Amino acid sequence: MALWLIPILPFAGFVINGLFGRRFSKAVVNTFAIGSVVLAFAWVLKTLLGLGSLETAVTEHYFTWIQSGSLNIGCDFAVDRLTAIMLLVVTGIGSLIHIYAIGYMAHEGGYYRFFAYMNLFMFFMLVLVLASNYLLLFVGWEGVGLCSYLLIGFYFDKKFATDAGNKAFIVNRIGDFGFSLAMFLIFVNFGSLDFGKVFRQAPAADTGLLTTIGLLLLVGACGKSAQLPLYVWLPDAMAGPTPVSALIHAATMVTAGVYMTARSWPIFMHAPTAMDAIAIMGIATAVFSATIGLVQNDIKKVFAYSTVSQLGYMFVGVGCGAFSAGIWHLMTHAFFKALLFLGAGSVIHALSGEQDLRNMGGLRTKIPITCWTMMCAAVAIAGVPPFSGFFSKDAILLAAYNHAPWMYWLGVVTAGMTAFYVFRAMFLAFWGEYRGHAHPHESPPVMWIPLAVLGALSLVGGFINIPKFLDGFFQGVPEVPENSSLMIVSIAAGLIGIFLAWLMYIAKPAIADSLASSLKLLYTTLLNKYFVDEIYDAAVVKPIVGGSRWVLWKGADVGLIDGSVNGAGSMAQGAGGILRKLQSGNIRSYATWVLFGSVLAIVVLFLATTNYWGGLQ
Amino acid sequence: MLAEVPMSYFLTLSAILFALGVAGFLFRRSVITVFMSIELMLNAVNLSFVTFSYHHGGATHQGIEGHLFAFFVMVVAAAEAAVGLAIILTIFKNRQTLNIDDIESMKN
Numbered sequence: 001m002a003l004w005l006i007p008i009l010p011f012a013g014f015v016i017n018g019l020f021g022r023r024f025s026k027a028v029v030n031t032f033a034i035g036s037v038v039l040a041f042a043w044v045l046k047t048l049l050g051l052g053s054l055e056t057a058v059t060e061h062y063f064t065w066i067q068s069g070s071l072n073i074g075c076d077f078a079v080d081r082l083t084a085i086m087l088l089v090v091t092g093i094g095s096l097i098h099i100y101a102i103g104y105m106a107h108e109g110g111y112y113r114f115f116a117y118m119n120l121f122m123f124f125m126l127v128l129v130l131a132s133n134y135l136l137l138f139v140g141w142e143g144v145g146l147c148s149y150l151l152i153g154f155y156f157d158k159k160f161a162t163d164a165g166n167k168a169f170i171v172n173r174i175g176d177f178g179f180s181l182a183m184f185l186i187f188v189n190f191g192s193l194d195f196g197k198v199f200r201q202a203p204a205a206d207t208g209l210l211t212t213i214g215l216l217l218l219v220g221a222c223g224k225s226a227q228l229p230l231y232v233w234l235p236d237a238m239a240g241p242t243p244v245s246a247l248i249h250a251a252t253m254v255t256a257g258v259y260m261t262a263r264s265w266p267i268f269m270h271a272p273t274a275m276d277a278i279a280i281m282g283i284a285t286a287v288f289s290a291t292i293g294l295v296q297n298d299i300k301k302v303f304a305y306s307t308v309s310q311l312g313y314m315f316v317g318v319g320c321g322a323f324s325a326g327i328w329h330l331m332t333h334a335f336f337k338a339l340l341f342l343g344a345g346s347v348i349h350a351l352s353g354e355q356d357l358r359n360m361g362g363l364r365t366k367i368p369i370t371c372w373t374m375m376c377a378a379v380a381i382a383g384v385p386p387f388s389g390f391f392s393k394d395a396i397l398l399a400a401y402n403h404a405p406w407m408y409w410l411g412v413v414t415a416g417m418t419a420f421y422v423f424r425a426m427f428l429a430f431w432g433e434y435r436g437h438a439h440p441h442e443s444p445p446v447m448w449i450p451l452a453v454l455g456a457l458s459l460v461g462g463f464i465n466i467p468k469f470l471d472g473f474f475q476g477v478p479e480v481p482e483n484s485s486l487m488i489v490s491i492a493a494g495l496i497g498i499f500l501a502w503l504m505y506i507a508k509p510a511i512a513d514s515l516a517s518s519l520k521l522l523y524t525t526l527l528n529k530y531f532v533d534e535i536y537d538a539a540v541v542k543p544i545v546g547g548s549r550w551v552l553w554k555g556a557d558v559g560l561i562d563g564s565v566n567g568a569g570s571m572a573q574g575a576g577g578i579l580r581k582l583q584s585g586n587i588r589s590y591a592t593w594v595l596f597g598s599v600l601a602i603v604v605l606f607l608a609t610t611n612y613w614g615g616l617q
Numbered sequence: 618m619l620a621e622v623p624m625s626y627f628l629t630l631s632a633i634l635f636a637l638g639v640a641g642f643l644f645r646r647s648v649i650t651v652f653m654s655i656e657l658m659l660n661a662v663n664l665s666f667v668t669f670s671y672h673h674g675g676a677t678h679q680g681i682e683g684h685l686f687a688f689f690v691m692v693v694a695a696a697e698a699a700v701g702l703a704i705i706l707t708i709f710k711n712r713q714t715l716n717i718d719d720i721e722s723m724k725n
Contacts, residue, residue: 584721585721585722586718586721587651587717587720587721588642588643588644588717588718591642591643592643595639595643
């Protein structure tokens with residue numbers, strides 16, 4: 001079915017725009033960049049329709065990539081139901097965001113560079129989801145990390161953007177370290193990295209081994225999907241252009257960890273400890289970052305922490321054994337979070353770069369389309385039935401309840417906070433009086449049409465019944481019984497959150513300020529994100545920089561290595577300086593030395609031949 | 618007749634001559650005297666060679682290596698004398714001195 005065509009199309013777009021884009025007009029750049037992604041989407045649709053029900057995986061082998069001893073890595077792509085969902089999400093939302101970016105990036109420099117990177121990202125992301133072995137997945141995994149770095153640092157003349165890019169890249173290295181170890185362990189114990197071969201052997205393997213592999217994979221997922229304690233890079237990643245935040249840092253790349261974990265489900269199913277670790281990490285991240293999101297003033301930061309929190313939700317689902325619920329939430333989240341970011345981008349675009357919620361307000365009448373499309377996403381993420389977020393979030397919460405009720409209650413509290421901070425952002429931006437000085441203008445159709453499409457998807461996306469679709473894929477995963485009273489609790493939590501936001505930011509705006517001043521310590525802590533960056537800086541960055549500077553640089557390099565090299569030089573110089581004195585030019589002193597040497601030679605010869613000392617004894 | 622003189626006499630004489638040569642080389646300032654001291658040392662060594670050759674050659678006097686060495690030394694000494702005197706002449710021509718302490722152009 002020519003699966004290779006799916007990633008190759010965006011790659012072709014990258015090559016063409018990357019090499020020649022500088023000379024192209026914007027229309028030509030658009031043609032290649034958007035055309036390639038839309039064609040990829042079309043090819044995905046055609047392929048999936050052609051493949052039918054996809055009960056079993058369809059694998060295509062292209063060539064042997066690495067053949068070394070018993071290591072045999074093929075360049076293989078495979079499509080099964082899980083991949084099908086990911087392909088549709090990645091290419092579908094990718095297409096919409098590419099189209100949106102035409103409008104958003106219209107006035108930015110480096111237009112062709114932006115689209116070249118975006119296409120390259122699409123290529124790697126598609127390799128990631130199509131790969132049928134861990135190493136090929138890792139190629140995509142690293143590739144999207146590279147594109148993320150390039151696009152976060154897109155405004156490379158701004159220091160904070162390049163710093164954020166570095167931060168993302170370096171923090172991800174920690175996760176990749178765990179992922180690499182997991183791959184080594186898999187290969188050593190199963191003799192292959194192919195998903196099929198590994199997963200067939202997994203049930204018979206030792207639980208301790210599977211737990212170790214699972215935990216190492218979790219480290220990898222934790223870095224890529226921005227979970228505690230490695231989430232710090234994602235909020236900073238908002239330094240990139242907003243379409244990048246929507247595509248890479250909300251809808252697709254950051255969900256790669258969830259995808260990888262769900263993909264490795266046969267390993268996790270037999271490693272309950274690793275599953276618990278996933279669930280606990282997920283719920284901790286969800287609560288933790290939701291609390292930070294409550295008080296952020298930068299509209300993109302609110303959504304960034306929201307993304308971290310929602311990714312935590314997905315991990316709760318996966319960790320509680322509800323893999324399909326996690327994937328479901330991945331998909332609905334891709335819809336509404338991409339929409340929230342694109343909407344935020346539209347607001348920022350309308351206000352000529354203003355991102356601070358305190359300088360917005362009353363935009364509902366000025367940019368109505370943006371406002372109401374974002375409202376679709378807001379009700380979806382808040383879990384209002386029957387919109388998309390409600391279904392997937394409810395499935396996750398249900399699984400959490402069956403796994404451990406305390407997790408469910410924390411999840412419900414998080415759902416309430418989610419509803420609160422999203423509506424807080426909405427009310428601050430679109431209701432009340434306008435507090436800024438720009439002249440808001442509605443975005444062009446090329447921007448709002450993707451918003452509208454995503455808005456529709458956010459509203460009705462929940463009716464795409466992913467768990468039913470993936471029922472046959474995750475075989476042997478226990479069913480979760482329905483429980484309608486839990487559903488009512490989570491709906492109530494969402495509605496209370498919305499109501500509180502309405503109360504504090506529309507009905508009685510004074511409450512918010514008085515609350516902030518009466519809980520000053522809590523408010524400052526949240527506003528400063530629990531000082532995590534500062535703690536990491538003091539606990540990790542400073543010691544490493546200090547150790548590198550004072551021990552490795554000044555100590556080892558300058559002191560030891562340079563010291564020994566220079567020492568050898570100066571020692572030779574010193575010795576030469578002393579020996580130089582012997583060459584006085586005075587013939588008689590030379591003669592004295594000759595005499596001295598001869599006498600010495602004679603004495604030594606005498607002692608050696610006559611065994612003088614032995615004779616004395 | 619010579620056999621009655623002990624070998625140690627010859628060797629002692631040789632050592633005294635050599636020591637005189639060394640002393641002259643070290644303590645005299647005139648290049649020519651130094652030169653003569655070298656000749657003295659060479660001849661002291663020659664004396665040792667001949668002595669050893671004579672005594673170790675036995676009654677048949679078949680060992681002549683020591684004699685041969687002595688001749689070689691003489692030949693070389695003659696050649697050296699020719700070259701050395703030429704050098705001394707040149708030094709004197711250029712520097713108007715034969716004081717060995719003033720000739721230290723090997724220093725730098």
